[in-house]
Amino acid sequence: MTKPTFLIAAPKSNSGKTLITLGLIKAISDQGYCVQPFKCGPDYIDPMHHTAIAGRSSYNLDLWMSSESHVKSIFHSQMKDAGVGVVEGVMGLFDGARKDEGSSAAIARLLDVPVVLVVDASSVAYSVAPLLYGFKHFDRGIRLAGVIFNKVAGDSHYQFLKEAAEDSGVKALGYVPRDKALAIDDRHLGLHMPGEGKEAEIVKKAADLIKEHVLVPALLEAAGGVPGENTKHPDSSGFCHSERSEESLCQQSSLPQSVRNNKCGDFGEASFESQNLKIAIASDKAFNFTYQANLDCLKALGTLEYFSPISDKNLPDADLIWLPGGYPELFAGELSKNRLMLSAIRKFAESGKAIVAECGGMMYLGKEIILKDGSSFPMAGVFDFSTSFKDMKLHLGYREVSGESFSLRGHEFHYSELLNACTTPEYVVKSARGKQIEMPVFRHKGVWASYMHLYLGEPGRMKRFLKLVLGD
Known part of the structure; x- marks a missing residue:
């Protein structure tokens, strides 16, 4: 370099x-x-x-x-x-x-x-x-x-x-x-x-x-x-990539258009076979914790379309919905009021189609979110658990989830607790030091949900994970 x-x-x-x-x-x-x-x-x-x-x-x-x-x-x-x-x-x-x-x-x-x-x-x-x-x-x-x-x-x-x-x-x-x-x-x-x-x-x-x-x-x-002079901005816009954004990240506290437009980089790893998947990703002020490398790999699998669980009334036509982490607890009232979206998410899950939900996305799929003051807001109800912030306690660290024929790595970082949570027993969760951790993984038909923020930026890992979720 x-x-x-x-x-x-x-x-x-x-x-x-x-x-x-x-x-x-x-x-x-x-x-x-x-x-x-x-x-x-x-x-x-x-x-x-x-x-x-x-x-x-x-x-x-x-x-x-x-x-x-x-x-x-x-x-x-x-x-x-x-x-x-x-x-x-x-x-x-x-x-x-x-x-x-x-x-x-x-x-x-x-x-x-x-x-x-x-x-x-x-x-x-x-x-x-x-x-x-x-x-x-x-x-x-x-x-x-x-x-x-x-x-x-x-x-x-x-x-x-x-x-x-x-x-x-x-x-x-x-x-x-x-x-x-x-x-x-x-x-x-x-x-x-x-x-x-x-x-x-x-x-x-x-x-x-x-x-x-x-x-x-x-x-x-x-x-x-x-x-060198050839590494300066091509113009006075302040952007130095070829696909510049008309929409600033500062405007909506979600994934910027410049991020969404980035083409999948060639990282010197095995490329995906084109599968033309239609992937809908939640992106608004409540859901915005997404690794750019994950988006690059998803883009190599098909087309990405973004939607807002807060303001949109309908889901995009999709084979897979991705609900990333974020701060759903800060916008629980707005999320709960959008009953058409909650119903659409629930119907999508019951149809057997695939949903990946990470941390905040998992909370959204639960029965309700209970805030620190005890107020409760109904959510999608795909799962029976509730998420509570009444007795906040930090859960932090790297996590590895292992099943019969796979392992996934990521991290856990939250203060909430799950009430009435039934753990999926076939998965073992460990910390980076090999200690077994209590972190439930929820499965329902095509839905995968857990507190873990997944890193799947290596194309082979993303492809294997989606085969697991999609059942291919």
């Missing part, structure tokens, strides 16, 4: 990786360069923000849910027509499923991408020297391109931090000052969706501060050099 590419990492979570990543994407894009964003690990919301700012679909890079060859193929394929690659890390740099397995560090090693460390300097000065020294020397397979300090009190504070970086042998690339205007509110699963709050203003502020206080040219040089 000769194009400047870097991975934003940190010693721990909540250091400011996401905001600085978004600020850098905007600051570099504002120079006219095509920025291709990526996200390490299982995440939906950060990539939505990446996509909204860069104008290119952000792809997840995950070494537990997918193979090394798949991660490398996606990375190189998406970088072909980009000028700069920006990879946002997950958690701390070396935090993986087992030690550093699948961590941001593992991604950096696999792709030979230099790391830019973000350090929260709000309560520290010269003591960052041993921290930086440790991160530089702990793993010689990691190239530490430099450090950006976050929440810095001012130039005087930065001089202490800069001296510490120099003495530890790490290049100081600048800082982002402490500023109340940079505070991003979050909800229980992470950031708000693009367009829901003041994120656009906050990102612009972060980009302006980065332009003023971060050595962006030095960062790009350390990451592989200055991008």
Whole structure:
């Protein structure tokens, strides 16, 4: 990879990786360069923000849910027509499923991408020297391109931090000052969706501060050099792919048209045989957690059509309905009021046709959603269980579901509980460390539903899964 590419990492979570990543994407894009964003690990919301700012679909890079060859193929394929690659890390740099397995560090090693460390300097000065020294020397397979300090009190504070970086042998690339205007509110699963709050203003502020206080040219040089002129945006629209969007992700907090229009990339893996499936995917403010690589593979199987369980009254003509995760609990009233759609979903399921429902999509297929205040909203009733948020408890982690002749990988991330849930006994669910987990998988005729967000971005895996669901 000769194009400047870097991975934003940190010693721990909540250091400011996401905001600085978004600020850098905007600051570099504002120079006219095509920025291709990526996200390490299982995440939906950060990539939505990446996509909204860069104008290119952000792809997840995950070494537990997918193979090394798949991660490398996606990375190189998406970088072909980009000028700069920006990879946002997950958690701390070396935090993986087992030690550093699948961590941001593992991604950096696999792709030979230099790391830019973000350090929260709000309560520290010269003591960052041993921290930086440790991160530089702990793993010689990691190239530490430099450090950006976050929440810095001012130039005087930065001089202490800069001296510490120099003495530890790490290049100081600048800082982002402490500023109340940079505070991003979050909800229980992470950031708000693009367009829901003041994120656009906050990102612009972060980009302006980065332009003023971060050595962006030095960062790009350390990451592989200055991008070529042929990697700049073709026009002033801010989009650098050929199929630009007239509809912004910020307008509806769902999958943008630019994402929907992307053609299936050639990831160097076995391609699907054309099956001409008609696939209907729920996409609105309640359902929008979908991996771009999954969409690429589905598109290779047939035609995709999007619909809104909130506002549409009828289902598209489809062989398969895909109900992704999202925040159905925040729009439970609107979903419940759309009785024509609930009835259509129920009839589709009873007809024996295939439905895939992930987390929020699974909740939608249940009897009801019970909110924290005890209010209840009827849902599709395909299954008899209810989803309750009254006693919220975090369920988080990688999951592997195994059956007699298959296994699926993904992740679980929710706070709700299921009431009156009958587990399908033939499936075994385990964590990344091999511990058996209680996570029900529901089957009814052609319906597959569970709390697990599936990663099926490798064509062979998607094809095998759909054969299981479609009964082919």
